[in-house]
Structures are given as C-alpha cells and as structure tokens.
Amino acid sequence: MTAKLRVPGWYRAGLFTVLGIAFAWLLVGVVRSAMHFPNAWDDGDAITIVSLIAAPLFFLVGIGCFDYWFYWVSGRATRAEDHSSHGATSWKDYFRVNTDHKVIGIQYVCTSFFFLFVGGLLAMLMRAELAQPGMQFVNSQQFNGLFSVHAALLIFLFVIPVFAGLANFVIPLMIGAPDMAFPRLNALSFWMLPLAGTMMVLSFFAPGGSFATGWTAYAPLSTEAPIGQMFFTIGVQFAGASSIATALNFLVTIITMRAPGMSFFRMPLLVWANFSTSLLVVIATPFIAASQFFVLLDRALGFQFFDAFVGAGKDGSVLMYQHVFWFYSHPAVYIMMLPGFGIISEVLSVKARKPIFGYRMMAFSLIAIVVLGFTVWAHHMFVSGMQSWIRIPMMITTAIIAVPTGIKIFSWLATLWRGVLHLDTPMLFALGFLTTFTCGGISGVMLAMIPFDIHVSDTYFIVAHIHYVLFGGSLFTIFAGVYYWFPKMTGRMYDERLGKLHFWATFVFFNLTFAPMHVIGVQGMPRRVADYAEQFAGMNLAISIASFLLGLSMLVFLYNMIVSWRLGPRASANPWRALTLEWQVSSPPPIFNFDAVPTVVGGPYEYGIPGAVHGIFQSPAEAKPTPAGSVATSPTTE
C-alpha cells in the first residue's frame, strides 16, 4: 500500500489531494490567526477557496504530471522521458499520465464528450422546467445554476478541449512529426481539464447551490454570490491554463516540427486552422483569467474592482469587467469555430474528391478572422451603457468579419461543384454544418446591426444564434471530425447506418429545437428566465419536446462509438483514400507515428491529378519534387 502511495498514480493523487486540502486549512488558519481575524480555523468560505486552488495542484503532482522538479529538488533520481509509456494497450492506460500525443488526444476527446453528455443532461432539465410557464421541477436558484453550468461545461470543457483533443491526435501525424514539441506539457494540459470540469459539476453540492450567474459571471452579481461561484471562477483558471499550454505546444510543434518539404503553404488547412486558433488562445485567454482573478479578489478579499457605488469611497468599474471578459470571450467564439473550419476543409476535399477551392484565400481568411476577431468584442455590449460612439466601429468590424467567413463558405461550395460526392456520415455532417452555420452567420450579421441588436439583446434570439453557431457550427464539425478520424484513432470502422441515422435525427431535431427560439426572442422573451409569460407557452412546449428528441439522438452516437470501438470491423490504413500524411500510416498509427521520416513533395489536396501524392517515405535526398508517377509507400504493410 505505501509503495503505491509513493509512485505516480491515483493512490498518490488521492493522498496528495487530501494533503492539499490540509495545506489550505493550515494556510488559512495561520494567516487568519496572524491577522487576528475571527474564526481563524473554521472559516468554511476561505478554506474552500484556498482548497480549490491548492488541491488541484497537489493532485497534479500526485498523479505524476508535475513531479519531475520535486524529484530533482529532493536529490532523487528523476525519471528520464524515454517515451516508454507511449501507446495504450488497454483502456486502463487511458487513466494514467501518458506523454503520447495519440493517447492524450483520445483522453481529451473522451473527457470532453463525457462533459458534453453532462452538459446536455443539464439542458434537458432546463427544457423540462421551461416546457410550461410557472415553476414545476426546480427553483430559481437551481434553474440559474442549470444554465450557468450547462454553458460553462460546454464551452470550457467540451468545445474548446475537444478540438484540442482532435488536433492533438491528428496534427503531429499531419505534419509528419513523431509527437508534440513538449510531451510532458501536453500531459499536464490534459490533466487540468478533468479537474476544472469536476470542480464545476461539484459546485452543485456547494452550500447555497452552484454558480448561478451565467457563464458570463457578470460582476457585481458574481462578486456577491454564494461560494458556488468560486467553483467557476477557479475552475476557469485551470481550463484556461490548459488551453494556453496546449496552444503554445501547437504553435511550437507546427512552426518547428513539420516534415521536410512541408512549407506553410503545403500544410493541410486543419493545421492552418489550429495555428490560427492557437494564436487567438495565447493572446486572448489571459484576459478571461484576469477577469476571473478580479472576481476572485473582490469576492474573497474584498477588493473593490467592481464595487461601483461612488460616494462611499468605492470607485470600481462594472463595465471594466465586461470589456475584459469579452476581449477574451469574443475571440473564444473563433477559438471554438476555426478548428471546425479546418475539419470541414479536410472532410469536404476528401469526400468531394477535389482540391480545396482557393487554398491560399482559405488560409488568409483564417488569419483575417484572427486579426478582426480582436476588434469586435464590444458588440456584446451594445446595451451595456458604455460610451455610445464605440458601438459604431464595432458594428462595422463585426459586419466585415463576415467577409472572410463568407469566403470560406463560398470556397467550400465551389469545392463541391463537379466533385464526386461520397455522402457518408462525415460528409453529411459537413454539409449539415454548411447550412446551419450559414444561418448562424446570417443571424450574426443581423445582430451586428445596432438598432436590431438593441431589441433582441438578452433574448431567446441570442440563445438561438449562439446555438446555431456552437451546435450547428462547432458541434457538427466535431461530429464530422470524430467520424472522419474514428478509423485512424481506434483502428476500427464505425457503423455507417447508425451514423446516418444519428446525422438525420440530430439535424432535424436541432433545427426544430433552435429555429423557433428566434421567433420567441423577437417577440420579447428574455433569456435566462425560469418562468415566462403565458403567450410563449405553446412554442416553449414544442421546443422542449424537440430538445428531448435531440437528446435521444445523441444516444445513437454514443452506442455507435462504444460498440464500434470494441467490435467494429478493422479499418484499413487509408479507408477514405486521402492524401494527407495521417492516412499514410497504419490505423491506429505506430507508436512513434512514422517509421521513416516522410518528405512532403506536393500540396495536401491534389485529388483528380493522376498519381499525385502529398508526402513520400524517403529521405529528402532521394525524394524528387515531381509528383507524377510516384506512389506513396506505407511503412506498414497489411
């Protein structure tokens, strides 16, 4: 037993978590005693807050992804990174710290989908309450908690990390690298996520209930909220740190570890997309960290960043919170969308058997979105009471950002034109994405128009828009990507019939759920309400029924994934006849990805050119730049 407590793993992690809480109690007690504060040793609020920060850090040391320095400091033998832990032979290996990017990718995806299902269940509870006017199942505190935790989980624990997970698996393979640039940092980034998610879910058990101020946590509501709020404030710090570390890792990997011959303009668009996303993450994410630190300091230590009642010596600024918050949270929309754009480019090109139309414009429009994405944040604040002139430039930039987005949509349409369309599940989700995301984009442009936005701000129109962008947009691309790379990740094929059933059920019930929300929004139903006027009763009942069916359609997906992973037919190395490098190795890939370093000799999407290849498995000296007649040689034979 003691031996188990000394080696990295769950036992030591449990022990260290307890030590972390004990440390927090000691620290609070000593400081409060020294300051002559009351309740020195039993102030629940203070101990909880410090524990929320300390316990996860102790846990990370205990589980073994943050302990190298401590071995070194204590003069003991450090574990050299010999990659001996790479690969996973049983499901148990996914519950251990692992530095293999493929294992981490799958850990990320499975963890994120777990939180998708938790967040989705919370949404079902919300829709049950909203099926009729009046209060039936939950009280106001619980309801506000439901939508707050729903949004926080799905944004910070699902959409953002699931893209990071897919990219983690695919990107090193796509650029011909053996792993990410910093494998240990990669493992650390992953293990912060379940901590953040667990914290947010646990908030339901906090005294006073879970955080209930929306995922926006606007001050001063959040700085005066019960202790549950801190589970969000601190949880976001861990999710954000994870995101920043992963983004840095991607940037370094993409810049320095591309295979010989892979210039920037020979990179697949998914690599471009994650490069752009990572730029957004490293620049923007510190801002949400700052906004939540301000809330933490206000709530825990009585700072007065947001205490704005001038006259009593308080001169905080409430609007400052919103500016800092949205300076991250608008780019976050693109953090949640650009990787999806990348996935769609991969899927459409392969499934339409044609090169991506206007590759360079596709890459440049990503960069244009990154730059413009930082100039539009205050369009979330048209009715916030900020200086009115700021609204005008923000309206114009918001409208203009639709131009690069439009370029992408039109280029995808042109990619379809005269192709040979393979209408299987990933392609259906890609085409579904094109229609629903176009709706979301159009309602986005409408919302940019200040007079209309003034009417529909904080209504169900916003709820509809955000779900058309994040569900019809991001989630559809995630499904496309998961089905597309499922054979590569698991080495097995999914069930095509169930996949199609999943698509049609999701597509139909998605639209039935969210399209009517536009109508009740314009008619005047505010969002984030547990109870509403009688006139919206019929629509809300219809929405609730559709949403339950939408929830059921997810079970088809879950069943398909679990059963196919265990029992599906073996996948060949390249079932889609794709050119990008990840498909040129076995499914699942060898432990170190490539037995021979590939050399890239052409663009990633040269479909329709007889004999064209993207990369070959020869040393650069032997490789000839001409694609004609050469055949990709796979390092593993069947």
Place this chain on the structure above:
Amino acid sequence: MRRHPIIQMVVIGAIASAIGIALALWIDWFPADAAKQGHPIDTLYDVLMIVSVPIFVLVLTVILYSVWAFRMRPGQELEDGPPIHGNTRLEVFWTAIPAILLVSLCSYAYAVLNDIETKHADELVVKVQAVQFAWTFSYPQAGGRAVTSTQLYLPKDKPVRFDIQTKDVLHDFWVPAFRVKIDAVPGITTRLRATPTRLGTFPVVCAELCGLGHSVMRSTAHVVSPAAFNRWLADQQAPAQNAGGGEARQLSQQQLLALGRETFTGDGGCGACHTLGDAGTTGTTGPDLDRVLRGQSEDAIRTDIVDPNARIAPGYAANIMPPTFEQTLSAQQLDGLVAYLATVSK
C-alpha cells in the same frame, strides 16, 4: 448544355427566395409596436430579411444541387473530380460583393440608430430605479416632491427620456413594445429614449440576469392620453398632501382585504415570488407563505414586508427580497396587504 444547370438553379433559387422573403415579411415577428422607435427597427429587420433570405437560399441551392448532380454513383468509387484549384475572378467577386453589401447595411443601420436616439427639447424625464427584483419610476416635479410609482405611466406622443440607475447589481430596462433597452449599471446613470405612440398597457421586463428573482422582475407600462397622465400625476401627489392615513381608516375591512389581495396578485406583486394558496400564486423564489406565515401577528408580517432582512426563513438567503416596499407601496396598500396576509394565514 453546360450553362443549363446554372440557369435551372438560378430559377429555382429565385422562386425559393421569393417564397422565403414573402414568408419572412408575412410572419408577425414583433410584439405590438407602441413607440416611434418601433417602426424604423421593424423596417430594418424586414430589409435584413430581404437581404439574408437569398444568401441562405443560394447556399442551400448549391448544396442540394451538388448532392443531386454530383453524388457518387455506382462505378464511380475510385473516380476523382476535376483538379480545379481556384478562380481568382470568382474569389474577388465573392469578397467584394459581400463587403459592399455589409457596408451598405451598416450605413443604413447607422441612420436608423440616429433616428431612434434623437434627442428632443421637451422630453419628459422619468427616473428609473432598479433593485433586486423590482422597478421604481419617479417623475421629478418642478418645486415639489417627485412622484414615485411601481407602475410606469407615460403620456402618448410625448418624447420620454429614461434616466436609469440601479441600487445593487446589473439590470436591464426593456419595454419590448418600444423595442429599446439599456442596462442599469452600478455607479453610472444610463439613458434611453422612447416616444410612446399607442395607448395601452405593455410589459416592462428585466433583460439582464440579476439573480434569483430575475424572471419575475417585471412591471407594466401604461401609455395614456396626456390628460389622463396629468390626472394620474395629480392623484399621486394628492395623498402626500392630505396625509393618507386618514383615508385608510375609511376603508371597510372588506375593502382593505380586497386591496391587499389585489396588491399581492398584481403585476410585479408578491405572488411573483411567493406561493400563497388563497391568492393562487406559485412563485418559488421566496418562502412558501402558506407555511411560514401561519399564526404570525400583523406586526410581525408588517416587519417582514418593510424590513425583509430582519429575519430570514430557513433555507433562504438575505438580500433577495427588495427592502423598498415601504416606499413603493402606498400606506393603504401596505395596510391592506398586512390585513389580508394576517387573515389568510390564521
């Protein structure tokens, strides 16, 4: 032959767009239009729909046509499409046209914005005070005490400027029928303009999440004729001048109970947050009054209303119930409420 499918698509697209636009214009999207600000915004919305529908139809038509015409047929399993890498002219076209369209829409929206936010010289100023979870409207009177009310009364066709403040957290003052809203922000006074143009009563809604009672933080805007408005103002000032307590005694016990019940169940009344069997309300933000008020004295009930933080029912937090009812209710209403609650909870 090569141009044929495109012509077909244009025709189908035009028909679909026409149907879509007709549908979008036919649907009655907005609530009642009760202010001068309504019409320009509704028209902007119609224009946005007229522009948006064809763009969506274009995308949908190309997708559906491609699926129909270019789907893989048996025998094509190993075929590829033609290696088309791009077309600079087309790409310039679909960059420039949307950019021009969007800048035009922005210019139009800017004009509408100026229109709806025009200042007027003879504005009626209404001070809006937000507190968790109630609205108070006060009408400054030259040389006298301001008139205060929990209901919003406005004269028809008179430009109004709302000066909005909050006592605690963010709120958002919204009259959907006027189409305009703005946050109430701690520390600053925000301003909003509207000119009511239609007689009637319209909901006042809080649109910014403000805590547990957010969904019940409502009031009513009464748009009345200028004469009726002046009468109302005079009525409101009257009790203050002849010490309203005397009048209350004139009400019979019956009338007092009726007034109390009316106050309880009325718009933005106690019933929004509290359950009470006799009044038929089912709010759950505050304690269940059938339970907590049983056997309480009139004095205790009065204290609970005017100073809600004095004692808190187990399981509920302080600072949820507005501490302002002594100011926002008339003395008669308060007496009625206390009498009514004491009677039904015996």
